[in-house]
Amino acid sequence: MIGPELKIDIEGKRFELLPPLLSGFSLTVEPSSVVALVGASGVGKSTLLRMIGGIDTVFTGRVTVDGAPAAEAPPPGFVFQDPRLLPWLSALDNIRVVRKDTTRGEAAEMLRRVGLAGYEDAFPHQLSGGMQRRVAIARAFSVNSRLLLLDEPFVSLDRTLVKEVEALLQSLLDATRPTTVFVTHLPEDAAMLADRAVVLAGRPARIVADFRFDSRRGDRSRTELEHIANQIAAASLEPASYG
Amino acid sequence: MATLFPGRLFPTPVAVAQQLWEHLTAGRLISDLGKTLTRAFIAFFAAMLIGTAVGIALGRSRTLDRLFSSWLVIGLNLPAIVIAIMLYIWLGLTEFALILAVVLNKLPLVMTTIREGVRSFSADYDELARAYRFTFWRRLTFITVPQLMPFVLAAARTGLSLIWKIVLVFEVLGSDGGVGFRISTFFQFFDIKGILSYTTAFIAVVFVFEYLILRPLEHRILRWRQSA
Numbered sequence: 468m469i470g471p472e473l474k475i476d477i478e479g480k481r482f483e484l485l486p487p488l489l490s491g492f493s494l495t496v497e498p499s500s501v502v503a504l505v506g507a508s509g510v511g512k513s514t515l516l517r518m519i520g521g522i523d524t525v526f527t528g529r530v531t532v533d534g535a536p537a538a539e540a541p542p543p544g545f546v547f548q549d550p551r552l553l554p555w556l557s558a559l560d561n562i563r564v565v566r567k568d569t570t571r572g573e574a575a576e577m578l579r580r581v582g583l584a585g586y587e588d589a590f591p592h593q594l595s596g597g598m599q600r601r602v603a604i605a606r607a608f609s610v611n612s613r614l615l616l617l618d619e620p621f622v623s624l625d626r627t628l629v630k631e632v633e634a635l636l637q638s639l640l641d642a643t644r645p646t647t648v649f650v651t652h653l654p655e656d657a658a659m660l661a662d663r664a665v666v667l668a669g670r671p672a673r674i675v676a677d678f679r680f681d682s683r684r685g686d687r688s689r690t691e692l693e694h695i696a697n698q699i700a701a702a703s704l705e706p707a708s709y710g
Numbered sequence: 711m712a713t714l715f716p717g718r719l720f721p722t723p724v725a726v727a728q729q730l731w732e733h734l735t736a737g738r739l740i741s742d743l744g745k746t747l748t749r750a751f752i753a754f755f756a757a758m759l760i761g762t763a764v765g766i767a768l769g770r771s772r773t774l775d776r777l778f779s780s781w782l783v784i785g786l787n788l789p790a791i792v793i794a795i796m797l798y799i800w801l802g803l804t805e806f807a808l809i810l811a812v813v814l815n816k817l818p819l820v821m822t823t824i825r826e827g828v829r830s831f832s833a834d835y836d837e838l839a840r841a842y843r844f845t846f847w848r849r850l851t852f853i854t855v856p857q858l859m860p861f862v863l864a865a866a867r868t869g870l871s872l873i874w875k876i877v878l879v880f881e882v883l884g885s886d887g888g889v890g891f892r893i894s895t896f897f898q899f900f901d902i903k904g905i906l907s908y909t910t911a912f913i914a915v916v917f918v919f920e921y922l923i924l925r926p927l928e929h930r931i932l933r934w935r936q937s938a
Contacts, residue, residue, distance in 0.1 A: 522840045545841040551834055555856040555934040564852050565842040590934045610842065 470499040470613045470646030471533035471540070473519060480514065480526035488514055489526070490671035501640060501647040501684065503657035505699055506667035512650040513548070513618050515672075519648055520545050520616050532614060542566075543614040544607030544645065548622055550599035552591040558602045559587040566610045577605040581635055597628040601635065608639055615640075617649035621656055633659055637685045654699035658692045660684055666702040676702030721903045730907035738892065739911055745888040747915065749805070750877045753812035754870060760813070761820025761869075762862060768821060769828025785818030794880045803884040808877075815876050820865045827861025859931050867924065874916060 473496035480489040488511040496502050504512045517523035518530050521538035522545075532540035542565070552561045562574040575587055581601040583594075591599055600620070607615060620636065621629045637660065640647060651657055657664040662684060666676040678698060682691060721729075733739035768775045768782075794811040801807035835857070839849045881890025889912050896904035 517837075520841050521843075522837055542841065542843040545838075547834070547838070549834070551838050553835065553838075553852065553856070556852070564848075567848070592934075 468613060468644060470615075470644060472496065472498050473614075473646060473648070474529070474531045475515070475519065477515075477518070477526055477528035477530070479528065480511070480518070487671045492528075492672065492674075494665065494674065496646060496648060499644045499646055501649070501660060501662045503661035503664040504648060504650045504667060505654060505657050505664055505703060506652065506672070507703070508652060510667045510669070511672040512652075512667060516616050516618050516648060516650050519543070519614075540614070542610055542612060543616050544610050544612040546603050546607045546615075546617045546620050548619045550591070550596075550603040552599055552602055552606075554591050557588045557590055558583060558594065561591070561602055562606045562609045565606055569609055574609065577609045578602070580608075580639070581605040597624060597631065600624065600628070600632055604632070604635060604639070608643065613645050615645040615647040615649075617647065619650055619652070621651070621653070629656075636660060641685070654696040654703065655692070657699055658687070658695035664695075664699050666699060668703065678702075719900070719902055721906065725903055726906045726910060729903045730910055733904075733907055734911070738887075739908065742887055742889050742892045742908070743911060743915060745885075746877055746881065746890065746912075749809055749812065749881075749888065750870075750873050753809050753816065753877065754866075754873055756809070757813045757816040757820055757869060757873075758862070758866060761817050761865065762824050762858075764817075765821040765824025765865075766828055766858075769825040769831075775825070782818050782822060785814075786822065790815045790876050790879065791883070794876075794883055798884050805885075808880050808885055811880055812873055812877055816869045816872055819872065820869055823861050823865040823868070824858070827858050831857050860935075863928050863931065867928075870919070870924075874912075878912075 473494075475492065475494040475496075477489045477492040479487055481487040492515075504515060506512050514523060518526060519532075519537055520543050521536075521540060524538050530537040532543075552558075553564065556564060558578060559571065559574045562577055563569045563571070575584070578584060578587060581604055583598060583601055583605070586594065586598065591602070594602065604620070607617075617636075621632060624632060633656075640660075649656075649660065654664075662680060664676075664678045664680075665674055666678075667673070668675045676699070678695070680687075680695060687695070730739075768778060790811075793814050794808075797807040797811045797814075801810070831854070835853045839853050844853070877888075878890035878893065881888040882894040885891045889908055893905050893908055896902075896908070
Protein backbone atom coordinates (compact mmCIF):
# COMPACT_ATOMS: atom_id res chain seq x y z
CA MET A 468 0.00 0.00 0.00
CA ILE A 469 1.27 3.45 -0.87
CA GLY A 470 0.06 6.76 0.55
CA PRO A 471 -1.55 9.55 -1.48
CA GLU A 472 0.20 12.63 -2.82
CA LEU A 473 -0.80 15.92 -1.21
CA LYS A 474 -0.89 19.18 -3.09
CA ILE A 475 -1.47 22.32 -1.07
CA ASP A 476 -2.06 25.64 -2.83
CA ILE A 477 -3.63 28.17 -0.51
CA GLU A 478 -4.42 31.62 -1.85
CA GLY A 479 -5.73 32.94 1.44
CA LYS A 480 -6.77 31.87 4.91
CA ARG A 481 -7.68 34.29 7.67
CA PHE A 482 -9.70 34.38 10.86
CA GLU A 483 -12.20 37.27 10.81
CA LEU A 484 -10.44 40.59 11.49
CA LEU A 485 -6.92 39.21 11.98
CA PRO A 486 -4.19 39.49 9.31
CA PRO A 487 -4.08 36.49 6.92
CA LEU A 488 -2.63 33.34 8.44
CA LEU A 489 -1.70 31.83 5.10
CA SER A 490 -1.37 33.57 1.75
CA GLY A 491 0.13 32.25 -1.46
CA PHE A 492 1.27 29.11 0.34
CA SER A 493 2.28 26.01 -1.65
CA LEU A 494 3.57 22.64 -0.60
CA THR A 495 3.65 19.19 -2.16
CA VAL A 496 3.99 16.06 -0.03
CA GLU A 497 5.22 12.92 -1.77
CA PRO A 498 3.35 9.63 -1.36
CA SER A 499 4.24 7.64 1.79
CA SER A 500 6.65 10.29 3.07
CA VAL A 501 6.66 11.52 6.65
CA VAL A 502 6.72 15.31 6.73
CA ALA A 503 7.07 17.41 9.87
CA LEU A 504 5.62 20.93 9.93
CA VAL A 505 7.76 22.79 12.45
CA GLY A 506 7.17 26.30 13.76
CA ALA A 507 6.25 28.46 16.69
CA SER A 508 2.80 28.40 18.27
CA GLY A 509 0.22 30.34 16.27
CA VAL A 510 2.10 30.19 12.97
CA GLY A 511 -0.69 28.17 11.33
CA LYS A 512 0.58 24.58 11.50
CA SER A 513 -2.56 23.11 13.07
CA THR A 514 -4.81 25.12 10.76
CA LEU A 515 -2.89 23.74 7.79
CA LEU A 516 -3.32 20.22 9.15
CA ARG A 517 -7.09 20.77 9.52
CA MET A 518 -7.24 21.95 5.91
CA ILE A 519 -5.43 18.80 4.77
CA GLY A 520 -7.81 16.72 6.86
CA GLY A 521 -10.84 18.36 5.26
CA ILE A 522 -12.02 19.74 8.61
CA ASP A 523 -11.39 23.40 7.77
CA THR A 524 -12.82 24.27 4.38
CA VAL A 525 -13.11 28.05 4.84
CA PHE A 526 -10.23 29.30 2.67
CA THR A 527 -9.45 30.18 -0.91
CA GLY A 528 -7.24 27.84 -2.88
CA ARG A 529 -7.00 24.07 -3.19
CA VAL A 530 -5.85 21.22 -1.01
CA THR A 531 -6.00 17.87 -2.79
CA VAL A 532 -5.36 14.31 -1.71
CA ASP A 533 -4.44 12.27 -4.77
CA GLY A 534 -6.26 14.86 -6.88
CA ALA A 535 -9.49 14.91 -4.83
CA PRO A 536 -10.46 17.92 -2.70
CA ALA A 537 -9.40 17.19 0.90
CA ALA A 538 -12.94 17.32 2.30
CA GLU A 539 -14.11 14.71 -0.23
CA ALA A 540 -11.13 12.38 0.18
CA PRO A 541 -11.44 9.25 2.33
CA PRO A 542 -11.13 10.00 6.06
CA PRO A 543 -7.57 10.42 7.24
CA GLY A 544 -6.24 8.91 10.44
CA PHE A 545 -6.23 12.04 12.60
CA VAL A 546 -4.49 12.34 15.96
CA PHE A 547 -5.40 15.59 17.70
CA GLN A 548 -3.32 17.49 20.25
CA ASP A 549 -5.49 16.00 22.98
CA PRO A 550 -6.53 12.33 22.79
CA ARG A 551 -10.11 13.44 22.12
CA LEU A 552 -11.66 10.11 23.05
CA LEU A 553 -15.42 10.06 23.51
CA PRO A 554 -15.79 9.69 27.30
CA TRP A 555 -19.04 7.70 27.03
CA LEU A 556 -17.43 4.96 24.94
CA SER A 557 -15.00 2.25 26.01
CA ALA A 558 -11.49 2.11 24.51
CA LEU A 559 -12.70 -0.57 22.10
CA ASP A 560 -15.76 1.42 21.02
CA ASN A 561 -13.70 4.59 20.61
CA ILE A 562 -11.82 2.72 17.91
CA ARG A 563 -14.91 1.19 16.32
CA VAL A 564 -16.85 4.47 16.25
CA VAL A 565 -14.69 6.05 13.52
CA ARG A 566 -15.21 3.22 11.03
CA LYS A 567 -18.52 1.38 10.78
CA ASP A 568 -16.98 -1.81 9.44
CA THR A 569 -14.38 -2.31 12.17
CA THR A 570 -15.25 -5.50 14.04
CA ARG A 571 -14.70 -6.00 17.76
CA GLY A 572 -11.87 -8.39 16.91
CA GLU A 573 -10.11 -5.86 14.68
CA ALA A 574 -10.46 -3.11 17.28
CA ALA A 575 -9.12 -5.44 19.99
CA GLU A 576 -6.17 -6.29 17.72
CA MET A 577 -5.42 -2.57 17.27
CA LEU A 578 -5.46 -2.12 21.04
CA ARG A 579 -3.09 -5.07 21.37
CA ARG A 580 -0.72 -3.50 18.84
CA VAL A 581 -0.52 -0.33 20.91
CA GLY A 582 0.06 -2.35 24.08
CA LEU A 583 -3.42 -2.05 25.57
CA ALA A 584 -4.65 -5.64 25.47
CA GLY A 585 -6.99 -6.14 28.40
CA TYR A 586 -8.20 -2.53 28.41
CA GLU A 587 -10.95 -3.03 25.83
CA ASP A 588 -13.78 -2.16 28.21
CA ALA A 589 -12.02 0.66 30.05
CA PHE A 590 -13.55 4.11 29.76
CA PRO A 591 -11.17 6.99 28.89
CA HIS A 592 -11.14 8.39 32.43
CA GLN A 593 -9.91 5.02 33.68
CA LEU A 594 -6.81 5.27 31.46
CA SER A 595 -3.68 7.35 32.04
CA GLY A 596 -2.78 10.21 29.67
CA GLY A 597 -0.27 8.03 27.82
CA MET A 598 -2.76 5.19 27.45
CA GLN A 599 -5.41 7.57 26.12
CA ARG A 600 -2.88 8.84 23.58
CA ARG A 601 -2.22 5.26 22.50
CA VAL A 602 -5.95 4.62 22.03
CA ALA A 603 -6.10 7.78 19.88
CA ILE A 604 -3.22 6.45 17.76
CA ALA A 605 -4.90 3.03 17.48
CA ARG A 606 -8.09 4.82 16.38
CA ALA A 607 -6.21 6.77 13.71
CA PHE A 608 -4.60 3.63 12.31
CA SER A 609 -7.82 1.60 12.51
CA VAL A 610 -9.48 3.51 9.64
CA ASN A 611 -6.91 1.90 7.33
CA SER A 612 -6.24 5.33 5.96
CA ARG A 613 -3.39 5.94 3.59
CA LEU A 614 -3.12 9.44 5.05
CA LEU A 615 -2.10 10.07 8.64
CA LEU A 616 -2.27 13.51 10.25
CA LEU A 617 -0.75 14.09 13.68
CA ASP A 618 -1.19 17.35 15.56
CA GLU A 619 1.54 17.69 18.20
CA PRO A 620 1.30 13.99 19.09
CA PHE A 621 3.82 14.32 21.92
CA VAL A 622 2.54 17.49 23.55
CA SER A 623 1.95 17.28 27.32
CA LEU A 624 3.61 13.86 27.57
CA ASP A 625 6.65 13.34 29.78
CA ARG A 626 9.88 12.32 28.01
CA THR A 627 9.52 8.63 28.92
CA LEU A 628 6.07 8.56 27.36
CA VAL A 629 7.35 10.52 24.35
CA LYS A 630 9.92 7.76 23.69
CA GLU A 631 7.21 5.14 24.07
CA VAL A 632 4.75 6.87 21.72
CA GLU A 633 7.56 7.61 19.22
CA ALA A 634 8.56 3.96 19.12
CA LEU A 635 4.93 2.98 18.66
CA LEU A 636 4.47 5.43 15.80
CA GLN A 637 7.72 4.31 14.13
CA SER A 638 6.62 0.69 14.12
CA LEU A 639 3.11 1.50 12.85
CA LEU A 640 4.46 3.84 10.15
CA ASP A 641 6.94 1.18 8.98
CA ALA A 642 4.19 -1.42 8.86
CA THR A 643 1.55 0.63 7.00
CA ARG A 644 3.55 3.35 5.17
CA PRO A 645 0.87 6.07 5.01
CA THR A 646 1.60 9.58 3.79
CA THR A 647 2.10 11.35 7.10
CA VAL A 648 2.04 15.02 8.04
CA PHE A 649 2.75 15.85 11.62
CA VAL A 650 2.85 19.16 13.39
CA THR A 651 5.37 19.88 16.10
CA HIS A 652 7.12 22.82 17.69
CA LEU A 653 10.01 20.64 18.85
CA PRO A 654 12.89 20.06 16.37
CA GLU A 655 13.86 16.88 18.31
CA ASP A 656 10.53 15.23 17.47
CA ALA A 657 10.86 16.14 13.81
CA ALA A 658 14.41 14.74 13.74
CA MET A 659 13.23 11.48 15.28
CA LEU A 660 10.19 10.80 13.14
CA ALA A 661 10.33 12.70 9.84
CA ASP A 662 11.81 12.10 6.36
CA ARG A 663 11.40 15.78 5.68
CA ALA A 664 10.98 18.86 7.88
CA VAL A 665 9.26 22.01 6.64
CA VAL A 666 9.91 25.01 8.89
CA LEU A 667 7.22 27.71 8.94
CA ALA A 668 7.47 31.26 10.27
CA GLY A 669 5.87 34.69 9.94
CA ARG A 670 2.39 35.99 9.27
CA PRO A 671 1.23 35.08 6.73
CA ALA A 672 3.22 31.88 7.26
CA ARG A 673 5.93 31.07 4.76
CA ILE A 674 8.34 28.18 4.40
CA VAL A 675 11.69 29.36 5.78
CA ALA A 676 13.45 26.00 5.39
CA ASP A 677 12.72 22.63 3.83
CA PHE A 678 15.02 19.78 4.93
CA ARG A 679 15.04 16.32 3.36
CA PHE A 680 16.96 13.71 5.28
CA ASP A 681 18.84 10.94 3.50
CA SER A 682 19.12 8.60 6.44
CA ARG A 683 16.24 6.30 7.33
CA ARG A 684 14.20 7.48 10.29
CA GLY A 685 14.50 5.06 13.17
CA ASP A 686 18.11 4.24 12.19
CA ARG A 687 19.53 7.67 13.02
CA SER A 688 22.34 7.84 15.54
CA ARG A 689 22.17 10.15 18.53
CA THR A 690 24.72 12.51 16.91
CA GLU A 691 22.76 12.59 13.69
CA LEU A 692 19.51 13.31 15.53
CA GLU A 693 21.19 16.18 17.36
CA HIS A 694 22.61 17.54 14.12
CA ILE A 695 19.21 17.46 12.38
CA ALA A 696 17.47 18.99 15.40
CA ASN A 697 20.05 21.80 15.51
CA GLN A 698 19.58 22.48 11.81
CA ILE A 699 15.82 22.76 12.24
CA ALA A 700 16.16 24.86 15.39
CA ALA A 701 18.57 27.26 13.64
CA ALA A 702 16.15 27.65 10.71
CA SER A 703 13.28 28.27 13.14
CA LEU A 704 15.22 31.13 14.69
CA GLU A 705 15.77 32.93 11.38
CA PRO A 706 13.99 36.25 11.35
CA ALA A 707 10.62 35.84 9.74
CA SER A 708 9.06 38.42 7.49
CA TYR A 709 5.74 39.85 8.65
CA GLY A 710 3.03 41.39 6.51
CA MET B 711 -47.92 14.38 66.75
CA ALA B 712 -50.57 11.65 66.96
CA THR B 713 -49.28 10.73 70.47
CA LEU B 714 -49.30 14.34 71.66
CA PHE B 715 -52.56 15.36 70.00
CA PRO B 716 -54.79 12.32 69.58
CA GLY B 717 -57.94 12.79 67.58
CA ARG B 718 -59.15 12.91 64.03
CA LEU B 719 -56.80 15.79 63.09
CA PHE B 720 -53.67 13.77 63.98
CA PRO B 721 -54.35 10.11 63.18
CA THR B 722 -51.80 7.44 64.13
CA PRO B 723 -49.72 5.72 61.41
CA VAL B 724 -51.64 2.51 62.10
CA ALA B 725 -54.97 4.27 61.50
CA VAL B 726 -53.62 5.77 58.26
CA ALA B 727 -52.40 2.33 57.14
CA GLN B 728 -55.83 0.81 57.87
CA GLN B 729 -57.51 3.60 55.89
CA LEU B 730 -55.05 3.06 53.04
CA TRP B 731 -55.90 -0.65 52.98
CA GLU B 732 -59.63 0.13 52.87
CA HIS B 733 -59.21 2.57 49.98
CA LEU B 734 -57.03 0.05 48.21
CA THR B 735 -59.38 -2.91 48.56
CA ALA B 736 -62.83 -1.37 48.69
CA GLY B 737 -62.37 2.25 47.63
CA ARG B 738 -61.36 4.11 44.53
CA LEU B 739 -57.62 4.45 45.20
CA ILE B 740 -56.52 2.31 42.25
CA SER B 741 -58.76 4.09 39.77
CA ASP B 742 -57.77 7.52 41.15
CA LEU B 743 -54.07 6.64 40.97
CA GLY B 744 -54.60 5.34 37.44
CA LYS B 745 -56.23 8.60 36.33
CA THR B 746 -53.55 10.77 37.92
CA LEU B 747 -50.66 8.67 36.57
CA THR B 748 -52.14 8.63 33.07
CA ARG B 749 -52.43 12.43 33.08
CA ALA B 750 -48.94 12.81 34.53
CA PHE B 751 -47.32 10.52 31.99
CA ILE B 752 -49.07 11.91 28.93
CA ALA B 753 -48.04 15.40 30.07
CA PHE B 754 -44.52 14.24 30.91
CA PHE B 755 -43.80 12.62 27.55
CA ALA B 756 -45.44 15.43 25.56
CA ALA B 757 -43.45 18.07 27.45
CA MET B 758 -40.19 16.13 27.14
CA LEU B 759 -40.61 15.59 23.40
CA ILE B 760 -41.64 19.14 22.53
CA GLY B 761 -39.28 20.72 25.09
CA THR B 762 -36.28 18.73 23.85
CA ALA B 763 -36.94 19.60 20.19
CA VAL B 764 -37.45 23.31 20.90
CA GLY B 765 -34.54 23.37 23.39
CA ILE B 766 -32.20 21.96 20.73
CA ALA B 767 -33.40 24.59 18.24
CA LEU B 768 -32.86 27.39 20.78
CA GLY B 769 -29.42 26.08 21.67
CA ARG B 770 -28.39 25.85 18.02
CA SER B 771 -29.88 29.11 16.69
CA ARG B 772 -28.96 32.45 18.23
CA THR B 773 -31.74 34.15 16.29
CA LEU B 774 -34.41 31.82 17.65
CA ASP B 775 -32.96 32.14 21.13
CA ARG B 776 -33.04 35.96 20.94
CA LEU B 777 -36.63 35.84 19.69
CA PHE B 778 -37.94 33.48 22.35
CA SER B 779 -35.70 33.93 25.39
CA SER B 780 -37.95 36.57 27.00
CA TRP B 781 -40.98 34.32 26.44
CA LEU B 782 -39.05 31.58 28.14
CA VAL B 783 -38.45 33.82 31.16
CA ILE B 784 -42.19 34.59 31.27
CA GLY B 785 -43.00 30.88 31.00
CA LEU B 786 -40.58 29.98 33.77
CA ASN B 787 -42.04 32.53 36.16
CA LEU B 788 -45.74 32.54 35.30
CA PRO B 789 -47.67 30.99 38.23
CA ALA B 790 -48.85 27.50 37.32
CA ILE B 791 -52.34 28.22 38.60
CA VAL B 792 -52.79 31.13 36.15
CA ILE B 793 -52.17 28.86 33.15
CA ALA B 794 -54.57 26.24 34.52
CA ILE B 795 -57.37 28.74 35.20
CA MET B 796 -56.99 30.37 31.79
CA LEU B 797 -57.13 27.01 30.02
CA TYR B 798 -60.11 25.85 32.06
CA ILE B 799 -61.95 29.05 31.08
CA TRP B 800 -61.03 28.75 27.41
CA LEU B 801 -61.34 24.97 26.97
CA GLY B 802 -63.70 24.02 29.77
CA LEU B 803 -63.05 21.58 32.60
CA THR B 804 -61.77 18.93 30.24
CA GLU B 805 -59.09 16.28 30.37
CA PHE B 806 -57.34 18.01 27.48
CA ALA B 807 -57.25 21.36 29.28
CA LEU B 808 -55.78 19.74 32.40
CA ILE B 809 -53.04 17.89 30.53
CA LEU B 810 -52.25 20.92 28.35
CA ALA B 811 -51.92 23.07 31.48
CA VAL B 812 -49.41 20.60 32.93
CA VAL B 813 -47.48 20.46 29.65
CA LEU B 814 -47.32 24.26 29.38
CA ASN B 815 -46.06 24.51 32.95
CA LYS B 816 -43.30 22.00 32.43
CA LEU B 817 -42.21 23.04 28.92
CA PRO B 818 -40.11 26.13 29.82
CA LEU B 819 -38.08 24.11 32.32
CA VAL B 820 -37.31 21.37 29.79
CA MET B 821 -36.54 23.88 27.05
CA THR B 822 -34.16 25.84 29.25
CA THR B 823 -32.31 22.76 30.51
CA ILE B 824 -31.91 21.31 27.01
CA ARG B 825 -30.87 24.69 25.56
CA GLU B 826 -28.11 24.96 28.14
CA GLY B 827 -27.08 21.39 27.34
CA VAL B 828 -26.79 22.12 23.64
CA ARG B 829 -24.80 25.29 24.36
CA SER B 830 -22.31 23.24 26.34
CA PHE B 831 -21.61 20.83 23.47
CA SER B 832 -17.91 20.43 22.76
CA ALA B 833 -16.71 21.79 19.41
CA ASP B 834 -13.83 19.31 19.69
CA TYR B 835 -16.17 16.36 19.18
CA ASP B 836 -17.70 18.05 16.13
CA GLU B 837 -14.20 18.38 14.74
CA LEU B 838 -13.56 14.70 15.42
CA ALA B 839 -16.78 13.84 13.57
CA ARG B 840 -15.76 15.99 10.61
CA ALA B 841 -12.26 14.50 10.47
CA TYR B 842 -13.61 10.94 10.41
CA ARG B 843 -16.49 11.84 8.03
CA PHE B 844 -19.31 10.79 10.36
CA THR B 845 -22.70 10.55 8.69
CA PHE B 846 -25.58 12.58 10.15
CA TRP B 847 -26.97 9.55 12.02
CA ARG B 848 -23.57 8.48 13.31
CA ARG B 849 -22.93 11.99 14.59
CA LEU B 850 -26.39 12.08 16.20
CA THR B 851 -25.94 8.68 17.84
CA PHE B 852 -22.38 8.94 19.08
CA ILE B 853 -21.76 12.67 19.51
CA THR B 854 -25.02 14.60 19.98
CA VAL B 855 -27.24 12.27 22.00
CA PRO B 856 -24.59 11.20 24.56
CA GLN B 857 -23.75 14.85 25.24
CA LEU B 858 -27.44 15.67 25.60
CA MET B 859 -28.41 12.73 27.82
CA PRO B 860 -27.29 14.16 31.20
CA PHE B 861 -29.42 17.24 30.48
CA VAL B 862 -32.40 15.17 29.30
CA LEU B 863 -32.18 13.14 32.50
CA ALA B 864 -31.93 16.30 34.61
CA ALA B 865 -34.94 17.76 32.81
CA ALA B 866 -36.85 14.50 33.26
CA ARG B 867 -36.09 14.32 36.97
CA THR B 868 -36.94 17.93 37.81
CA GLY B 869 -39.85 17.88 35.39
CA LEU B 870 -41.36 14.74 36.87
CA SER B 871 -41.21 16.14 40.41
CA LEU B 872 -42.87 19.32 39.16
CA ILE B 873 -45.56 17.34 37.34
CA TRP B 874 -46.41 15.19 40.40
CA LYS B 875 -47.18 18.40 42.26
CA ILE B 876 -49.07 20.40 39.67
CA VAL B 877 -51.20 17.53 38.37
CA LEU B 878 -52.67 17.18 41.85
CA VAL B 879 -53.28 20.93 42.17
CA PHE B 880 -55.00 21.06 38.77
CA GLU B 881 -57.12 18.02 39.70
CA VAL B 882 -58.26 19.89 42.79
CA LEU B 883 -59.13 22.86 40.61
CA GLY B 884 -61.23 20.94 38.13
CA SER B 885 -61.45 17.23 37.33
CA ASP B 886 -63.76 14.27 37.72
CA GLY B 887 -61.36 11.97 39.55
CA GLY B 888 -57.73 11.37 40.41
CA VAL B 889 -55.67 11.69 43.57
CA GLY B 890 -55.98 15.50 43.68
CA PHE B 891 -59.75 15.40 43.16
CA ARG B 892 -60.16 12.83 45.96
CA ILE B 893 -57.94 14.79 48.34
CA SER B 894 -60.07 17.89 47.75
CA THR B 895 -63.15 15.82 48.67
CA PHE B 896 -61.42 14.62 51.88
CA PHE B 897 -60.56 18.27 52.60
CA GLN B 898 -64.19 19.27 52.50
CA PHE B 899 -64.86 16.77 55.34
CA PHE B 900 -61.57 17.50 57.18
CA ASP B 901 -60.75 13.83 56.64
CA ILE B 902 -57.04 13.90 57.53
CA LYS B 903 -56.85 10.09 57.56
CA GLY B 904 -58.08 9.98 53.98
CA ILE B 905 -55.69 12.74 52.88
CA LEU B 906 -52.70 11.04 54.52
CA SER B 907 -53.60 7.59 53.18
CA TYR B 908 -53.86 8.92 49.61
CA THR B 909 -50.64 10.91 50.08
CA THR B 910 -48.86 7.77 51.33
CA ALA B 911 -50.04 5.79 48.32
CA PHE B 912 -48.95 8.55 45.98
CA ILE B 913 -45.51 8.83 47.59
CA ALA B 914 -45.14 5.04 47.31
CA VAL B 915 -45.77 5.26 43.57
CA VAL B 916 -43.23 8.09 43.27
CA PHE B 917 -40.66 5.94 45.11
CA VAL B 918 -41.33 3.01 42.80
CA PHE B 919 -40.61 5.25 39.81
CA GLU B 920 -37.54 6.72 41.42
CA TYR B 921 -35.92 3.46 42.47
CA LEU B 922 -37.18 0.99 39.87
CA ILE B 923 -37.12 3.15 36.77
CA LEU B 924 -35.32 6.50 37.01
CA ARG B 925 -32.24 5.50 38.99
CA PRO B 926 -31.48 2.27 37.08
CA LEU B 927 -31.99 4.18 33.82
CA GLU B 928 -29.71 6.98 34.97
CA HIS B 929 -27.12 4.48 36.16
CA ARG B 930 -27.17 2.68 32.83
CA ILE B 931 -26.98 5.80 30.66
CA LEU B 932 -24.35 7.59 32.74
CA ARG B 933 -22.31 4.55 33.73
CA TRP B 934 -19.27 6.02 31.95
CA ARG B 935 -19.27 8.75 34.61
CA GLN B 936 -19.82 6.46 37.58
CA SER B 937 -17.28 3.75 36.89
CA ALA B 938 -14.26 5.72 38.16
